[in-house]
Amino acid sequence: MGDDLLSYEQAAELVACRARDLAQRRPATERVDLADAAGRILAAAVAADDDQPPFARSTRDGYACRVAEASAHLTLPVAGLTHAGEAPPAALPAGKAWEIMTGAPVPAGADCVVMLEYVERVGDTIRLVSSRRIEARENIVAKGAQSRRGDVLLKPGTKMGAAQIALAASCGYARLEVYVRPRVAILTTGDELVPVDATPGPGKIRNSNAPMLAALVAHAGGDPVILPTAADTAEALDDALELATQADILLISGGVSAGKFDLVEPALARLDSKIFFTGIRIQPGKPLVFGEIASSGLKPYINRPRSEGHFGPAPIPVFGLPGNPISSAATFHLFAAPILAALAGSNEIYPRFVLAELSQATDRKGRPGLTRFLPARCEFNASVNELPKVALVPWHGSGDLTAFAQSNCFVVIPEDKGSLEAGSMVRILLH
Numbered sequence: 001m002g003d004d005l006l007s008y009e010q011a012a013e014l015v016a017c018r019a020r021d022l023a024q025r026r027p028a029t030e031r032v033d034l035a036d037a038a039g040r041i042l043a044a045a046v047a048a049d050d051d052q053p054p055f056a057r058s059t060r061d062g063y064a065c066r067v068a069e070a071s072a073h074l075t076l077p078v079a080g081l082t083h084a085g086e087a088p089p090a091a092l093p094a095g096k097a098w099e100i101m102t103g104a105p106v107p108a109g110a111d112c113v114v115m116l117e118y119v120e121r122v123g124d125t126i127r128l129v130s131s132r133r134i135e136a137r138e139n140i141v142a143k144g145a146q147s148r149r150g151d152v153l154l155k156p157g158t159k160m161g162a163a164q165i166a167l168a169a170s171c172g173y174a175r176l177e178v179y180v181r182p183r184v185a186i187l188t189t190g191d192e193l194v195p196v197d198a199t200p201g202p203g204k205i206r207n208s209n210a211p212m213l214a215a216l217v218a219h220a221g222g223d224p225v226i227l228p229t230a231a232d233t234a235e236a237l238d239d240a241l242e243l244a245t246q247a248d249i250l251l252i253s254g255g256v257s258a259g260k261f262d263l264v265e266p267a268l269a270r271l272d273s274k275i276f277f278t279g280i281r282i283q284p285g286k287p288l289v290f291g292e293i294a295s296s297g298l299k300p301y302i303n304r305p306r307s308e309g310h311f312g313p314a315p316i317p318v319f320g321l322p323g324n325p326i327s328s329a330a331t332f333h334l335f336a337a338p339i340l341a342a343l344a345g346s347n348e349i350y351p352r353f354v355l356a357e358l359s360q361a362t363d364r365k366g367r368p369g370l371t372r373f374l375p376a377r378c379e380f381n382a383s384v385n386e387l388p389k390v391a392l393v394p395w396h397g398s399g400d401l402t403a404f405a406q407s408n409c410f411v412v413i414p415e416d417k418g419s420l421e422a423g424s425m426v427r428i429l430l431h
């Protein structure tokens, strides 16, 4: 691997470009109950079935009045009372106030609601206290102020979280049309790997990447399919790839560095693949491979043909992730997750970097010219006007799962920085 590798930014832009193209494919859709919609990607718009609010609504407990009369601090007899859930029987009579609760419809004729706390109530009359002013429309949300009947409130491609589910519920959507999750084949490679429930013999290790990648895929909105582990031979890899390539995305772990048994790249070359890059100036994760396998001429997927009209005979994005667990996880978040999001129909494809303050200097010098994504722990208990504080987790390289499990983010160290001072503002990627 020479110095002609792409920088992190170049690779990220290339992946984002492919993701934007892939987002043009329309995934198949299915209907789910609103209660099962969390994390799903909306396939059909959610529209307002009525004006919101459907009536002029009071935002306070208090008295609906005419602003001219209330502002003049007139004594106003209380003509009636409306709770949330009732409709006022009539318009507000002139020279009167109407007692009203939060969420209740404001009677016609009233143009403000004076908060309970700001009136003197004597018997059945109220008066705005002399120290307070009131403006027209204060404490009233007008009918239709939030949205109008027929307005599109959530577009296809929206990821359904709690707020979006609440909005859909408020518009009467008991079920939603969402995109089918992309099927992500996970192919781990390596003669050293044994299953989780086996005791490793000499020189062997348990396959931790398969369950890790399955968890990452599920969390990112994909449907993980773990394939049998492939041995480090060209034949084993060729056989495994034939199974894998009927998925919507293929993640291969291991076999991409420059070692003698790093067979992934040649195997992809034997298929009709386009390779976009075979390494990036990042650490960890430098040997990452990204390409697309043409789906023509591939054997049908065991028991599970690709759904008709799903993505059609489109090429299948493939990532050759470095085998070291932290490298696999970092490159998944940085590069595979955007492609997965695009194939899932999501309109949010970019990794979500946020700012934090480094609480300790990064003493580790990196190799110059590599953007580093180092496992770190971010503490979120900072006061509201401080950035969260983040510190690197001590590690023994990118195979150190003990360290990785203590971390909750990666700190980004730009390629032109050897180390960073305590107090520096840094970008982090939560994981």
Ligand code: AMP
Pocket (backbone or CB within 6 Å): 188, 189, 190, 192, 193, 205, 206, 207, 208, 209, 210, 253, 254, 255, 256, 257, 259, 262, 321, 322, 323, 324, 325, 399
């Ligand atoms: P490779 O990228 O195949 O050269 O692997 C790099 C390192 O990651 C080696 O130490 C492998 O043993 C380790 N590794 C590869 N695949 C896995 C896996 N599925 N689970 C855990 N470690 C792995």
Ligand code: MG
Pocket (backbone or CB within 6 Å): 189, 190, 191, 254, 255, 261, 323
């Ligand atoms: Mg290997």
